[in-house]
Amino acid sequence: MESSGSESESPMTHRVQSLSATTDTRxxxxxxxxxxxxxxxxxxxxxxxxxxxxxxxxxxxxxxxLRQRIRD
Structure with missing residues (x-):
């Protein structure tokens, strides 16, 4: 049983991808x-x-x- 790409992504995977995009912008x-x-x-x-x-x-x-200092 194969699942589609969107179903196989865990919430953590989505969060890491989101953080990566933010980090790239910064x-x-x-x-x-x-x-x-x-x-x-x-x-x-x-x-x-x-x-x-x-x-x-x-x-x-x-x-x-130096000349000025010598004069003074």
Whole structure:
């Protein structure tokens, strides 16, 4: 005696499938949120890199600071 697929599913099987679907949705949302965070961080770092490229060389700035301290 074979039963059809819907009759053979226990309430527990249906519950596990339902939880899996919920978990997949949450997992997808977490991945999308992490991707958005990484994209924002990449934009921030690109802006910071642009600002750093516009600054004087660190050695020149350090020399100037040392000169000021020596004068004081």
């Amino acid at each position: 997992g997808k949302h977490r991945i999308q949120a992490e991707l958005k965070r990484l994209e924002q961080e990449a934009r921030f770092l690109m802006e910071e890199l642009g600002q750093l490229e516009g600054m004087d060389k660190a050695s020149a700035s350090c020399k100037e600071m």
